Amino acid sequence: MIASVSGVLTAVEGERAVVEVGGFGLEVLASGRTLGSLAPHVGEHVELHTYLNVRQDALQLFGFRETRERTFFLWLTAVSGVGPKVALAVLSGYPVAELELAVARDDVKKFESIPGIGKKLAQRLVVELKDKVGELPPAAADLGGPGVPVGARFIEARSALQNLGLTLREAEEALRGAPDDAPVEDLVKFALTRKAVT
Known part of the structure; x- marks a missing residue:
C-alpha cells in the first residue's frame, strides 16, 4: 500500500x-x-x-493533506452505499471537524446538503459514524503533553477556533489541558488565552 x-x-x-x-x-x-x-x-x-x-x-x-481526513475517508467508504466518489464529495463539502460535529449532533441535514447524499444515506452516515468519531485521535496528541477534551463540545470549540483563523493543529494544541466538562464558550476562551500566552 x-x-x-x-x-x-x-x-x-x-x-x-x-x-x-x-x-x-x-x-x-x-x-x-x-x-x-x-x-x-x-x-x-x-x-x-x-x-x-x-x-x-x-x-x-x-x-x-492530513491523516484525519484519510481516516474519515476510509470510514465513509466502509458505509454501505458510499464509494470513493461520494466520500470525496462529502469531504469537499465540509472540513472534517464540521463533519465530526454533525455526527456528534445527529445533524442529518448537514450531510443531506451535500450533492449526491439523500436523506436515507445521510441518516446511515450519522448512525454508522457515531461510534467512530470518538476514535479519531486529535492531531495534538502527537505533540505530547496532556490530551485535549473529546466530544461534541470540544469539536464545536475547535471548529469555532478554526473559524477565527487558527489551523486545526493550532486549535487542538490550544485546547490541550482544557477541562473536559467546560462549556463551549469557556473552551474557546481557554484556548485563546493559552494561544495569546504562547
Missing part, C-alpha cells in the same frame, strides 16, 4: 492533482478542499497522505 507521496506538484486540474515522484507523474484524486489548498503550490514540493484503491479495472490513488 502507498501510505504517502512526496514530490513536486506539477498540476491541479478537475478532480486530481499530479505529483512527480522519481520521474513519474502520479495522478492523485482528492477532495475539492484538498485540491483548493494545493492549487497555489503548483511547482512546489508537497507531501500527501494517500490511500491506494485497487479495483479490477484500475488503481486509484487518493490524496489527503
Whole structure:
C-alpha cells in the first residue's frame, strides 16, 4: 500500500492533482478542499497522505493533506452505499471537524446538503459514524503533553477556533489541558488565552 507521496506538484486540474515522484507523474484524486489548498503550490514540493484503491479495472490513488481526513475517508467508504466518489464529495463539502460535529449532533441535514447524499444515506452516515468519531485521535496528541477534551463540545470549540483563523493543529494544541466538562464558550476562551500566552 502507498501510505504517502512526496514530490513536486506539477498540476491541479478537475478532480486530481499530479505529483512527480522519481520521474513519474502520479495522478492523485482528492477532495475539492484538498485540491483548493494545493492549487497555489503548483511547482512546489508537497507531501500527501494517500490511500491506494485497487479495483479490477484500475488503481486509484487518493490524496489527503492530513491523516484525519484519510481516516474519515476510509470510514465513509466502509458505509454501505458510499464509494470513493461520494466520500470525496462529502469531504469537499465540509472540513472534517464540521463533519465530526454533525455526527456528534445527529445533524442529518448537514450531510443531506451535500450533492449526491439523500436523506436515507445521510441518516446511515450519522448512525454508522457515531461510534467512530470518538476514535479519531486529535492531531495534538502527537505533540505530547496532556490530551485535549473529546466530544461534541470540544469539536464545536475547535471548529469555532478554526473559524477565527487558527489551523486545526493550532486549535487542538490550544485546547490541550482544557477541562473536559467546560462549556463551549469557556473552551474557546481557554484556548485563546493559552494561544495569546504562547
